[in-house]
Amino acid sequence: MTRQNTLVTGRIEVSVDTIDPRLAFSDCNKPLKVESNADDWIGRVHVKVSCPGPTPWAIYVPATIKLYQDIVILSRNLSRGQPVTKDDVRLEERDVSSLRRQYYQKIDDVLGMTGKRHLSANAVLSPEMLVPPLLVKKGDVVTIRAKAGAAEITTQGTALSDGQEGDSITVINNASQRKIQAKVIGPQAVGIGY
Template structure:
């Protein structure tokens, strides 16, 4: 007896249907990452690695990767994408990443990113006026963004104590070397001790400073005994040495 099938399927269609229903056989392949997704993933992996290396130096990194146009069409790269900084990330929070493929059909693309590197530093506890000498109660330890400054800030407060503010510093501002200067050790018109000589012998006399200066600077002074005008280097407040 032959049993009729009201809705017969060709044999190959029956086999295909059975295969699709078997465990472990996907009904449809997983969607492949597009170029934009691969670029973003590679950049994220690179910046995570950078953050871990900075953490070993006691620094904390926050970052945000710029968007990549999903319509971007580039040759598929057969190996992992290479990523590197296009500039020094410690100079600015606005960084540029160079993402490249080194396959048979290579390509390169630049990707923007915001990278904030935070370190332990010092900020002004209160407003500091221009010319004011710093003391410990003017300073407060705080996390500061290293790459927001053109120059890195101080890590040790002792290096700032006694320094003079070159300009007004607002409260909460991270203090950098360019904001400070050595205080004047001699002011114009001051009477100073002039010393001359070497390791074997030396002589001292009195003089008058004709210009203000800081330790290490050369200024003109007038010898009170001879009236002779000479130049000397300030060695400490009130003292000038003649080589």
């Protein structure tokens, strides 16, 4: 099958529907050409099989193309908010052409993330199921870093809400007792001017 600029890793399985035996084609003295104009060549497609020889012919053949790849699967149940560890996941070969959601191919991409809801063992993990870990929890004592140009001031504060990396949360400056908005920049750390 001719596909340009497409890099696919994994095992491909192609099954072609039976061709009507009443159709007669002349022998082809050149290699057959197989092409598909489908944007998504995985799943149910029609492929054009043609003979570029002196007596050219072409036929469109229905086919099913499956792509099998190693993807991240949940090894055991995961509770809502529970961080993913190496013991919770494994790589397993699956037919990704039948999946309706995105999926992960590297275990490292999901480690430390938490489930948005309860997840059952053997589930294919997708970005819709997981969220980055909370780096700041409500009530945490946090380091507040205020940056202005090359200068940086550091003080302590108390988080008034949970936050993931990049979230803007409300923090009380413990020294002045003022509420401020700051961006979560790391574990128990928030920043102003970042």
